[in-house]
Amino acid sequence: MSLNTADPQVVKTEYKAMLGEGPVWDDHEQQLYWVDILNGMLMIHDPERNENYRYDIGEHIGAAALRKKGGLVLALKSGFAFFNIGEQKVNPIADPEAGLNGNRFNDGKCDPAGRFWAGTMAYNLQQGAGSLYSLDPDQDVEVKITGVTISNGMAWNTDDNIFYFIDTPERTVYAFDYEEERGDISNRRIIKEFSRADGFPDGMTIDTGNKLWIALYNGRKVIRIDPVSGKTLFEIPLPVPKVTSCTFGGADFDELYITTARENMSKDEIKEAPMSGSLFKAKIPFKGKPAFRFAG
Numbered sequence: 336m337s338l339n340t341a342d343p344q345v346v347k348t349e350y351k352a353m354l355g356e357g358p359v360w361d362d363h364e365q366q367l368y369w370v371d372i373l374n375g376m377l378m379i380h381d382p383e384r385n386e387n388y389r390y391d392i393g394e395h396i397g398a399a400a401l402r403k404k405g406g407l408v409l410a411l412k413s414g415f416a417f418f419n420i421g422e423q424k425v426n427p428i429a430d431p432e433a434g435l436n437g438n439r440f441n442d443g444k445c446d447p448a449g450r451f452w453a454g455t456m457a458y459n460l461q462q463g464a465g466s467l468y469s470l471d472p473d474q475d476v477e478v479k480i481t482g483v484t485i486s487n488g489m490a491w492n493t494d495d496n497i498f499y500f501i502d503t504p505e506r507t508v509y510a511f512d513y514e515e516e517r518g519d520i521s522n523r524r525i526i527k528e529f530s531r532a533d534g535f536p537d538g539m540t541i542d543t544g545n546k547l548w549i550a551l552y553n554g555r556k557v558i559r560i561d562p563v564s565g566k567t568l569f570e571i572p573l574p575v576p577k578v579t580s581c582t583f584g585g586a587d588f589d590e591l592y593i594t595t596a597r598e599n600m601s602k603d604e605i606k607e608a609p610m611s612g613s614l615f616k617a618k619i620p621f622k623g624k625p626a627f628r629f630a631g
């Protein structure tokens with residue numbers, strides 16, 4: 336039996352990222368933010384006007400999230416920071432890993448209560464060297480998980496009582512009980528383990544039916560899985576191997592924006608997959624919901 340699938344289209348941004356990541360749809364401005372971690376770039380894609388903007392942040396940028404009061408909160412090599420698009424100014428907030436020069440921030444996302452969660456990893460991929468942090472609206476930082484190798488995809492269910500989290504080299508998707516008011520997580524369990532042939536689970540989002548959409552790095556696709564049964568329900572094949580993350584966007588939240596990478600690829604591999612690093616978009620018969628915004 337074949338799975339239901341959708342055909343992704345490449346989005347014309349004239350930019351191929353080394354490590355495209357962190358797509359987040361701004362439902363107020365109807366535009367997409369995404370980042371190129373290793374080139375330190377923040378990108379905006381405006382599909383309505385068919386315009387693209389690029390901001391050189393000047394250091395590795397793991398993730399960007401929207402603020403309720405406008406502008407962005409970033410997870411940078413140097414820690415958490417605010418970014419104002421108009422002034423193009425980075426304002427540092429806090430660096431929970433100051434002195435840990437071998438680490439950088441990776442994926443990040445806001446929770447239902449408006450905290451910004453972002454995790455770290457070692458450049459040399461040392462096992463367990465990373466942590467997952469949350470930045471509260473009052474700018475206090477809490478450690479949520481330690482011993483993470485590559486802190487990656489995050490999602491919260493529609494009842495705001497389950498948190499999903501990916502540690503990529505473990506090839507594992509975890510679920511935790513989540514308590515919104517304090518932001519506590521507990522009762523970690525495994526909901527999905529991928530095989531070597533699947534590739535590595537990377538970025539993740541969730542739809543209104545509480546099914547997870549997971550980008551498979553070196554897996555050439557995004558899949559929709561049931562977090563209860565672990566079964567794959569839908570897949571989007573990509574013409575490139577390194578599929579890094581995805582998020583819902585568009586006026587009706589029925590388009591999936593997908594980021595990809597071209598890092599660590601040989602000339603022959605790039606020749607076989609020349610669109611590596613591009614942004615893709617697929618119209619799908621499922622819907623997402625607006626991204627949570629940072630409340631500080």
Ligand code: CA
Binds near residue numbers: 441487537579580
């Ligand atoms: Ca990632």
